[in-house]
């Protein structure tokens with residue numbers, strides 16, 4: 001298990017667009033493994049490569065803790081509906097804000113074996129996909145927050 005340092009709000013790498021991944025190789029495989037380790041360790045449900053300092057179009061998401069997804073070069077091909085709810089980001093620890101997102105998305109991407117796949121998602125998974133794909137364009141949820149950012153209680157205080 002290898003953890004990478006999570007870049008935080010203010011780090012300019014978070015505002016840069018990411019590059020297409022051209023091939024799967026050892027370094028990219030390792031990056032994906034490390035992204036999962038880093039996300040789980042931080043109790044997150046999603047992480048994008050720029051958040052660990054890599055300007056590559058790679059996202060990992062697991063909204064249930066047992067349903068890990070890797071999206072390489074992901075692209076939204078369809079969105080519909082609307083959901084409004086609290087959102088957070090591992091690059092802004094301790095903060096959350098209200099964001100409106102599509103309630104349904106269809107995404108096409110490559111998986112960890114570089115095989116194309118298509119996924120339809122709703123609710124939290126759809127929200128996570130939209131949030132993480134924004135990271136690949138250099139955008140943070142703070143640009144979409146309705147009202148003020150809020151402080152969230154740290155549920156790990158007892159640790």
Ligand code: NI
Pocket residue numbers: 088089090091131132135
């Ligand atoms: Ni984020």
